[in-house]
Amino acid sequence: MITNHEVFKQNEYRYQNKKYSKTSLNADQHLTSIKHMEASYLAPKHEGGHERGYMFREALTALGTDDLAGKRILDYCCGRGDLGIYLSMKGAEVYGFDFSPEAIKVAQVKNRANRQSARFAVMDAEGLEYTDAFFDAIIGFEAIHHVIVHPGVPGEIARVLKPGGIAVFAANYGHNPVLELYRRLGTLRRNKSNERGEVILKRDMVQQAFTPHFEHVEMRPISMLYMAKRKINNLGLLRKVFLLDQLLLSRFPALTMLCGESIVTLRNTTAVNYPA
Numbered sequence: 362m363i364t365n366h367e368v369f370k371q372n373e374y375r376y377q378n379k380k381y382s383k384t385s386l387n388a389d390q391h392l393t394s395i396k397h398m399e400a401s402y403l404a405p406k407h408e409g410g411h412e413r414g415y416m417f418r419e420a421l422t423a424l425g426t427d428d429l430a431g432k433r434i435l436d437y438c439c440g441r442g443d444l445g446i447y448l449s450m451k452g453a454e455v456y457g458f459d460f461s462p463e464a465i466k467v468a469q470v471k472n473r474a475n476r477q478s479a480r481f482a483v484m485d486a487e488g489l490e491y492t493d494a495f496f497d498a499i500i501g502f503e504a505i506h507h508v509i510v511h512p513g514v515p516g517e518i519a520r521v522l523k524p525g526g527i528a529v530f531a532a533n534y535g536h537n538p539v540l541e542l543y544r545r546l547g548t549l550r551r552n553k554s555n556e557r558g559e560v561i562l563k564r565d566m567v568q569q570a571f572t573p574h575f576e577h578v579e580m581r582p583i584s585m586l587y588m589a590k591r592k593i594n595n596l597g598l599l600r601k602v603f604l605l606d607q608l609l610l611s612r613f614p615a616l617t618m619l620c621g622e623s624i625v626t627l628r629n630t631t632a633v634n635y636p637a
Contacts, residue, residue: 365558366510366511366512366558368556369510369511369556369557369558370460370485370511370558372553372556372557372558373460373507373557373558373559374460374461376552376553376557377459377460377461377463377464378461378462378463378464379463380461380463381440381441381461381463381464381466381467382463384441384463384467386466386467386470388470388473388474389474391467391470391471391474391475392474392475393443393446393447393471393475394450395447395450395451398443398446398447398450399447401414402414402417402443402447403417403418403421403447404418405418405590405603406590406596406599407590407596407599407600407602407603408596408600409596412590412591413502413503413531413622415583415584415587415590415603415622416502416531416583416584416622416624417444417502417531419531419583419624420500420502420529420530420531420624421500423527423529423624423626424498424500424527424529426448426451429448429451429452429453430452430453431452431453431454432453432454432497432498433453433454433456433495433496433497433498434448434453434454434455434456434496434497434498434499434500435455435456435457435458435491435496435498435499435500435521436448436455436456436457436458436479436481436500436501437457437458437486437499437500437501437504437505437518437528437530438458438459438460438486438501438504438507438508439457439458439459439464439465439468439481440459440461440464440467440468440502441464441467441468441471442457442464442467442468442469442471442472442479442481443471444457444500444502445457445468445472445479445481446468446471446472446475446477446479448479448500449472449477449478449479450475450477454478455477455478455479455480456479456480456481456482456491456496457479457480457481457482458481458482458483458484458486458489459481459483459484460483460484460485460486461483462483465481465482465483468481469481486508486511486513486514486517487508487511487512487513487514487517488513488517489517489520489521491521492521493520493521494520494521494522494523494524495521495522495523496521496522496523496526497523497526498522498526498527498528498529499518499521499522499526499527499528499529500528500529500530501529501530501531502530502531503531503532503533504530504532505530505532505562505625506532506533506559506560506561506562507557507558507559508558509560509562509566509567509570510558510560511558514570515570515571515573515574515575516574518571518574518627519574519575519627519629522627522629524629524630525628525629525630526628526629527626527627527628528575528626528627528628529624529625529626529627530624530625530626531622531623531624532562532622532623532624532625533561533562533621533622533623534561534562534563534580534582534583534620534621534622534623535561535562535563535621536563536564536582536618536619536620537585537618537619537620537621540588540619540621541561544561549561562580562623562625564580567580567625568580571627574627574629575627575628575629576628576629576630577626577627577628577629577630578625578626578627579624579625579626579627580623580624580625580626581623581624581625581626582617582618582620582622582623583610583620583622583623583624584606584620584621584622585606585609585610585616585617585619585620585621586602586605586606586609587602587603587606588620588621588622589602590602
């Protein structure tokens with residue numbers, strides 16, 4: 362009998378393969394640099410960067426990128442490998458996985474085009490092909506809300522992370538009923554998220570999934586008014602919205618429940634016992 366989780370995976374597989382099959386495999390189109398990545402992919406929209414660049418940059422800040430030389434890092438659900446390539450350029454020993462073979466094709470082309478040594482492979486998040494305590498750190502951009510419904514995922518993240526290591530995820534956040542309705546009638550419906558197991562994360566969902574496996578589980582909401590970045594293209598106006606957002610969230614912490622994005626941080630300071 363096919364379970365809901367198997368159906369979710371089949372649908373996710375088809376969706377992601379279709380999505381990434383549209384990406385060019387022309388190596389020249391995948392040339393990049395640290396400077397370019399930081400100015401476009403990892404910068405907030407109000408600074409001329411990516412729509413989700415603020416969330417991405419906050420995740421990297423939580424990870425810490427000042428001294429990556431020699432650190433073994435996993436680009437979790439790596440997609441086309443942008444994050445992994447960037448971390449490799451910063452000196453890390455990078456591995457990356459994704460459920461989609463089409464995504465990994467693109468990541469490998471990008472890796473070769475930029476003469477990096479990141480290792481990208483096709484894997485299931487519930488069956489990672491890495492040994493125990495293999496990674497110093499794990500980071501995923503818009504990844505965890507695609508896989509948290511699968512029961513084996515939290516344990517696998519804990520298993521492959523070294524004691525004292527950190528796992529950081531830039532993810533959505535869903536305690537704002539107006540924003541959740543907007544998402545469900547818009548993006549989530551268009552992307553058939555309910556059929557793929559993609560969810561809007563809530564604090565209790567994250568705690569329930571990860572607390573059995575991690576000593577420290579933190580979910581930090583960000584972007585309340587700043588969620589308007591999806592509709593505002595005037596960078597000057599958007600910067601003012603961002604600054605107002607920062608002011609309100611710092612003075613009135615209860616407002617974080619209305620945010621639409623979050624940084625999830627997981628840590629273990631001692632060794633974890635894994636089932637045989």
